[in-house]
Amino acid sequence: MTKLTIAELQRIQEENKATFTLRKGGYKAKVVVHMGTCGIAAGARNVMTALMNEIALAGTNDIIVKTSGCGGLCAREPMAVIELVDQPPVIYGDLNEEKIKEIFKEHIIGGNPVEKYALALGSEAIY
Amino acid sequence: METAVRSHAMLCGCTCCMACGTTKVKAALEEEFRKNGIDEEVKLVISGSNVFCAKGPVMIVHPEEIFYEGLTVEDVPALVEEHFLKGRAYQKLTFKEQDKKIAIPSIHDIPFFKHQVFLVLKNKGLIDPERIEDYITMDGYKALSKALTLMKPEEIVKVVSDSGLRGRGGAGFPTGKKWELGLKIKSDVKYVVCNGDEGDPGAFMDRAVMEGDPQAVIEGMIICGVATESHKGYIYVRAEYPLAVKRLQIAIDQCYEAGLLGSNILGTGFDFDLEIYQGAGAFVCGEATALMRSIEGKRGMPRPKLWRSAVKGLWDKPTVLNNVETFANIPQIVLNGAGWYRSLGTEKSAGTKVFALTGAINNVGLVEVPMDTPLRKIIFDIGGGIINKRSKFKAVQLGGPSGGCIPEAYLDIPVTYEAIEKSGAIVGSGGMVVMDTSTCMVSTAKFFLEFTADESCGKCAPCRLGTKLMHDLLIDICEGRGKEGDIEMLEEMSETIISASLCGLGQSAPNPVLSTIRHFRHEYEAHIKDKWCSAGACRDLCTFYIDEKLCKGCGACQRACPSNAIEGEKKKPHKIMQESCVRCRTCVDTCKFGSIKILPASARSANEADLQFIAGMAAGSLAGVGK
Incomplete structure (x- = not known):
C-alpha cells in the first residue's frame, strides 16, 4: 500500500462501500430469489447466477440478494421478489436468465416494474 | 470481472x-x-x-x-x-x-443485543480486524484527519475534556485533565502509553477491543499524540493475550505501510511511532507506575506518586497513560463532538462502559451500555438472569480484586462511578461476575485475597504480609477454625493495608473482604459461630440432609452422587450416609424438588430426630441467614 493521504482515505471508503452496505444495511434494492427444491429444479440457480453477474457488471453497491424457500406457487417457479426502498415489493414468476437481466435493467436500475413478467405485489417472510 | x-x-x-x-x-x-x-x-x-x-x-x-x-x-x-x-x-x-x-x-x-448501545464495540462483527480497509470504511481515521487538519492541540484536549470521558481502566480519572497536563508540560520527548494489561479475573473487555478493533485503539493513541505533542507511543499488552498481540502488530504494520504511523502522517507533517511492549502478566503491572517501570526494562514495581505520570512518567519524561477502552472512545468523540458523547450516561459519568458479564448467568458476553443503566437491567434483561433455575441471584462482583460484591438491594443503582462506589464496589475495568445462592461470600473474599496475596509485588510490607495474613484468616474461617473477633480483626487489617500501601493494588486489595462483610456479615457470623456455610461451598462447614417430606424417591441424586453416599429405595425417601459423603454439593444441584438441605457441620453426628429438628430450625429461625 502506498502512503495514504486524506483524499485516499475517502477513496478506500468508496471502494469498500458495497461490502458494508451488505453488512450494515442501507441498501436501495432487495432481491429475494426462491431457492426451494421446486425453484432449483425449475432453474433458480441459473437465474441467481445471471443476477449476480448483472450486479457485478453494473458495479453497483447498494443491491442485496437474499434467498428464500418455496413460495407455495411451485408451478410458476423460478420466482423472485424485488423490493425497492419506498416501493411495494413485486413478485415475478416463470423467470429465466434473459428475463431477470431485463428486469434488472428496467426495474432494479430503472425503477419501473416489468409488468409483463410480474405476478403480484407483496412479499413473504424470509425466515 | x-x-x-x-x-x-x-x-x-x-x-x-x-x-x-x-x-x-x-x-x-x-x-x-x-x-x-x-x-x-x-x-x-x-x-x-x-x-x-x-x-x-x-x-x-x-x-x-x-x-x-x-x-x-x-x-x-x-x-x-x-x-x-x-x-x-x-x-x-x-x-x-x-x-x-x-x-x-x-x-x-x-434481548442480549437489543438493550445495548454499541460505541466502543460499534465495529463488532462488522469488520475483519486484520484489514485496515475495513476499518477505514467504517469511518476509520476520519477523526485523525480532522484532528490533524482542522484542530489545534488545545481544541482536541477541550473536546475530550468537555465530553466528560473518564479513565475506563478503573480509577475513572478525567481523561481530558490528563491530556491537558500532558500538553502543558514542555519537554523534548513525551510519551503516549496504552494500558492493555488487563488482569482482573473474569474481565475480557480490553482483550476483545484489541482483538476485534485494534485500529480504533491505534487511532485514539495517534490523536492523543497530536493533542499532547508527543511522537512516540507504547501499547503494553500482556503476553498472555497472544491473539491481541498478533492483531495489534498486524494493524501497526499496516499503519506504517499506509503512512498512518511513522513520519509525515497523511502528508500533514506530523510524526508518530508506535510499538507493542509485551508484559509477562504480573497483575501489579496494570498499575501505572509499575507498568512504566516494566517498559523501561526494570522489575514491575510501583513508585511513590510524588508527581503525576503526565509530568514525569516513562524514563522520567511526561507520559499520558490511558486504558485500551479509553483510547477506543477517542476517535468517535473527536469525530462527533463532546455534546454527542455527553448525551449518553449521566453528568459525571458520561458515555458508555463495556462490561464483561460472566458467572452464574444465562448470557455470558460483553455488554456495552450507557453509564446510567441500572445493574438489574444488565443482569436480568441483557444477561437473561440466573442460569440455574433452582437458585436465585445473590450478589454481583464488580471491579475484580479491587472491587466488591453488590447484593440484590442495590440492583437498581445505575452503573456510574459514584453510585457503584457508594455501594462498596468500584466500576473498575468492567469485570462483572454474577453469583447465585450456591456461592459462599466468605469463599469469594478468600478467592480474591488469594489472588492479591499472590500478585502483591512485595514492596510494601502491609500489602505483602497483610494480604497473606488476611487470606490465612479467611481459610481458617472457611475450614471451621474461625473464632470470635475474627471479623473485627479482618476489618482492622484492611484499614492498615489500605492506609499503608503505596499503590492501588494494596489500597484496594481488602475491598472484596470489606464489601462482603458490609453486605453479608451474617454469613461470616454463621461461619464463625455456627460453623455453618449455608451455601454449601465450604466442605467443613456443612451437612447435606434429605428432607423426607420433600423427597419423592426419584433416585436422581443417587445416580449423580460420585461417592455412592445416598441410599434408598425407589419412590421412598432417600438418605445420605454422612460417613461416605464428600460434600461435593452435586446432589443439591441435581434434586428437582429442593429436598436436600444444607445444615451446619454439627448436624453430621446428630440422629434422625435431631436432624429433623435442626432442619426445622434452619428453615425457621435461621432462614434469614441465606438471604
Whole structure:
C-alpha cells in the first residue's frame, strides 16, 4: 500500500462501500430469489447466477440478494421478489436468465416494474 | 470481472470462539461452500469478537443478520443447505431463550443485543480486524484527519475534556485533565502509553477491543499524540493475550505501510511511532507506575506518586497513560463532538462502559451500555438472569480484586462511578461476575485475597504480609477454625493495608473482604459461630440432609452422587450416609424438588430426630441467614 493521504482515505471508503452496505444495511434494492427444491429444479440457480453477474457488471453497491424457500406457487417457479426502498415489493414468476437481466435493467436500475413478467405485489417472510 | 457477493458470513474470531473451534468450522464452511458452488457468492470473514460469547463459535450472516451459536463441523452441511441455498434460518443453531423453545434468528430481536448501545464495540462483527480497509470504511481515521487538519492541540484536549470521558481502566480519572497536563508540560520527548494489561479475573473487555478493533485503539493513541505533542507511543499488552498481540502488530504494520504511523502522517507533517511492549502478566503491572517501570526494562514495581505520570512518567519524561477502552472512545468523540458523547450516561459519568458479564448467568458476553443503566437491567434483561433455575441471584462482583460484591438491594443503582462506589464496589475495568445462592461470600473474599496475596509485588510490607495474613484468616474461617473477633480483626487489617500501601493494588486489595462483610456479615457470623456455610461451598462447614417430606424417591441424586453416599429405595425417601459423603454439593444441584438441605457441620453426628429438628430450625429461625 502506498502512503495514504486524506483524499485516499475517502477513496478506500468508496471502494469498500458495497461490502458494508451488505453488512450494515442501507441498501436501495432487495432481491429475494426462491431457492426451494421446486425453484432449483425449475432453474433458480441459473437465474441467481445471471443476477449476480448483472450486479457485478453494473458495479453497483447498494443491491442485496437474499434467498428464500418455496413460495407455495411451485408451478410458476423460478420466482423472485424485488423490493425497492419506498416501493411495494413485486413478485415475478416463470423467470429465466434473459428475463431477470431485463428486469434488472428496467426495474432494479430503472425503477419501473416489468409488468409483463410480474405476478403480484407483496412479499413473504424470509425466515 | 469479480463476481458480486450476496452474503457475508462473519465468523467470530475472538480467543473464546477460536478456543471452541472457529478454525475447524471455517475450513468446513469453505469446503461446503465450494461443494455447492457458492464459494464466490458467499464471503467468509473472520471478524472480531461478536461479544456474545456464551456459546462459541458464533456467526452472524449478512444481509439477513441471522445469528448462529454453538457451530460444529457436523452441523455445517445442514446449515449451508438450509441458510445459504434455501434461504431459511437453520433453527437448530439460532439463539433460543432459556426454557423457551422459540428461536430468535435475527440479531436485532435477541434481548442480549437489543438493550445495548454499541460505541466502543460499534465495529463488532462488522469488520475483519486484520484489514485496515475495513476499518477505514467504517469511518476509520476520519477523526485523525480532522484532528490533524482542522484542530489545534488545545481544541482536541477541550473536546475530550468537555465530553466528560473518564479513565475506563478503573480509577475513572478525567481523561481530558490528563491530556491537558500532558500538553502543558514542555519537554523534548513525551510519551503516549496504552494500558492493555488487563488482569482482573473474569474481565475480557480490553482483550476483545484489541482483538476485534485494534485500529480504533491505534487511532485514539495517534490523536492523543497530536493533542499532547508527543511522537512516540507504547501499547503494553500482556503476553498472555497472544491473539491481541498478533492483531495489534498486524494493524501497526499496516499503519506504517499506509503512512498512518511513522513520519509525515497523511502528508500533514506530523510524526508518530508506535510499538507493542509485551508484559509477562504480573497483575501489579496494570498499575501505572509499575507498568512504566516494566517498559523501561526494570522489575514491575510501583513508585511513590510524588508527581503525576503526565509530568514525569516513562524514563522520567511526561507520559499520558490511558486504558485500551479509553483510547477506543477517542476517535468517535473527536469525530462527533463532546455534546454527542455527553448525551449518553449521566453528568459525571458520561458515555458508555463495556462490561464483561460472566458467572452464574444465562448470557455470558460483553455488554456495552450507557453509564446510567441500572445493574438489574444488565443482569436480568441483557444477561437473561440466573442460569440455574433452582437458585436465585445473590450478589454481583464488580471491579475484580479491587472491587466488591453488590447484593440484590442495590440492583437498581445505575452503573456510574459514584453510585457503584457508594455501594462498596468500584466500576473498575468492567469485570462483572454474577453469583447465585450456591456461592459462599466468605469463599469469594478468600478467592480474591488469594489472588492479591499472590500478585502483591512485595514492596510494601502491609500489602505483602497483610494480604497473606488476611487470606490465612479467611481459610481458617472457611475450614471451621474461625473464632470470635475474627471479623473485627479482618476489618482492622484492611484499614492498615489500605492506609499503608503505596499503590492501588494494596489500597484496594481488602475491598472484596470489606464489601462482603458490609453486605453479608451474617454469613461470616454463621461461619464463625455456627460453623455453618449455608451455601454449601465450604466442605467443613456443612451437612447435606434429605428432607423426607420433600423427597419423592426419584433416585436422581443417587445416580449423580460420585461417592455412592445416598441410599434408598425407589419412590421412598432417600438418605445420605454422612460417613461416605464428600460434600461435593452435586446432589443439591441435581434434586428437582429442593429436598436436600444444607445444615451446619454439627448436624453430621446428630440422629434422625435431631436432624429433623435442626432442619426445622434452619428453615425457621435461621432462614434469614441465606438471604
